[in-house]
Amino acid sequence: MAKFVFEAKDPRGRMFRGELEAPDEAQARVKLRAQRLVPIKLAKAEQQVATAKKIGGRGVPLKDLQVFTRQLSTLLASGIPILQSLEVLSQSARSPALQIALKEMTLEINRGRRFGEAMAEHPRVFDRFYVNMVKAGEESGNIDQILNRLAVYIEKAAKISSKVKGAMVYPVAILIVAALVVSGLLIFIIPKFEALFASSGQELPGLTKMVVDASKILIKYWWLIIGGTVGGVFLGMNYYRSPEGKKTIDSVAIDIPVIGDLIIKAAIARFTRTLSTLLGSGVNIMEALDIASKVVGNHVIESSLMRAREAIAEGKSLTVPLAKEKYIPNMVTQMIGVGEQTGAIDQMLAKVADFYEDEVDNAVSAVTSLMEPLMMVFLGGIVAVIVVAMYLPIFNMAGSVK
Numbered sequence: 001m002a003k004f005v006f007e008a009k010d011p012r013g014r015m016f017r018g019e020l021e022a023p024d025e026a027q028a029r030v031k032l033r034a035q036r037l038v039p040i041k042l043a044k045a046e047q048q049v050a051t052a053k054k055i056g057g058r059g060v061p062l063k064d065l066q067v068f069t070r071q072l073s074t075l076l077a078s079g080i081p082i083l084q085s086l087e088v089l090s091q092s093a094r095s096p097a098l099q100i101a102l103k104e105m106t107l108e109i110n111r112g113r114r115f116g117e118a119m120a121e122h123p124r125v126f127d128r129f130y131v132n133m134v135k136a137g138e139e140s141g142n143i144d145q146i147l148n149r150l151a152v153y154i155e156k157a158a159k160i161s162s163k164v165k166g167a168m169v170y171p172v173a174i175l176i177v178a179a180l181v182v183s184g185l186l187i188f189i190i191p192k193f194e195a196l197f198a199s200s201g202q203e204l205p206g207l208t209k210m211v212v213d214a215s216k217i218l219i220k221y222w223w224l225i226i227g228g229t230v231g232g233v234f235l236g237m238n239y240y241r242s243p244e245g246k247k248t249i250d251s252v253a254i255d256i257p258v259i260g261d262l263i264i265k266a267a268i269a270r271f272t273r274t275l276s277t278l279l280g281s282g283v284n285i286m287e288a289l290d291i292a293s294k295v296v297g298n299h300v301i302e303s304s305l306m307r308a309r310e311a312i313a314e315g316k317s318l319t320v321p322l323a324k325e326k327y328i329p330n331m332v333t334q335m336i337g338v339g340e341q342t343g344a345i346d347q348m349l350a351k352v353a354d355f356y357e358d359e360v361d362n363a364v365s366a367v368t369s370l371m372e373p374l375m376m377v378f379l380g381g382i383v384a385v386i387v388v389a390m391y392l393p394i395f396n397m398a399g400s401v402k
Helices: 025-034 045-056 062-077 084-092 098-112 115-120 128-140 143-200 206-220 222-241 243-253 259-280 285-294 299-313 319-323 332-341 345-401
Strands: 002-009 015-022 039-044
Touching: 002 025, 015 025, 025 039, 025 143, 039 285, 062 084, 062 098, 062 143, 084 098, 084 299, 098 115, 115 128, 128 143, 128 259, 128 285, 143 206, 143 259, 206 222, 222 243, 222 299, 243 259, 243 299, 259 299, 285 332, 299 319, 319 332, 332 345
Parallel strands: none
Antiparallel strands: 002 015, 002 039
């Protein structure tokens, strides 16, 4: 007997999801129709798992994970057992990867495994940070509160990521528009002026020759230019994914005026928010620092935090190694120092995270306000050069007529 996963509708149009056993797909459809259900989707369970693993390689969308975490926290706080909660949420999950992971976790828990252990079997859906938080919640008996804290964390992390990406996407979008405008002028407008100048038989100024030559090259080798650009972007992205490439690019990016400031503030916001959430949930400082250092998104700051972790392993305070790091602001180390002295380091870190999340908002606004006029001047300058290049021969012809 094979196991099938299905989605089906009843006569009232209500959707049902679940599993059933049948010798083959045809018999599975017969069983569904016998229950007055019309199958919408039907596949073998192992096929669904393979699909989930493929999709899970990129992870579950943060929004879906946040909704699941919030719903699970609410169900557990209402006294509904973990197994029943997972079964309910597996039927309503929108992400196929999350849906299959929840069904497999339900089976694992039925076999006697703990919730955190079953979750750890799905690293493409639940990362190390998430699993450690859940395990800490199980140990403390406050898993519903931990999950609620997790949901808040995921929401804030998604907000920071979207703002940083938005700041980076804006100049790229302007550059693409500029490239399209300039290409349009060189391909469609410049050849018409070139024909006019050729008929006059007049010697062209140097700037005009340069623009005309650029037009000819673009028209003749457009395929090579596009291919080279796409290939360059692809190679650049692959290089950045490599350890050495990420290290090199991150080291350069963090020192770029304005952009570097945004990178540092976003990294500090991620680090302090993650560390605060982990420590407040009962995860030990060494494990918490190891996890928090991996989410900052910049190799330089990650290395600074890992050096701090090594110092703590030697018995030092967290503030001592952090104070020596170039890219860790003094305010962060001072607030952490106060937290260590008062025994409320997680609360101090949360305040630092709040502050730097607001700073990221301000930094994004600063980057956008700076980039907008610069990009407009850049685009306007290129168009102006092309226009001047085309009108110089016309002015020369007018002068010769006199």
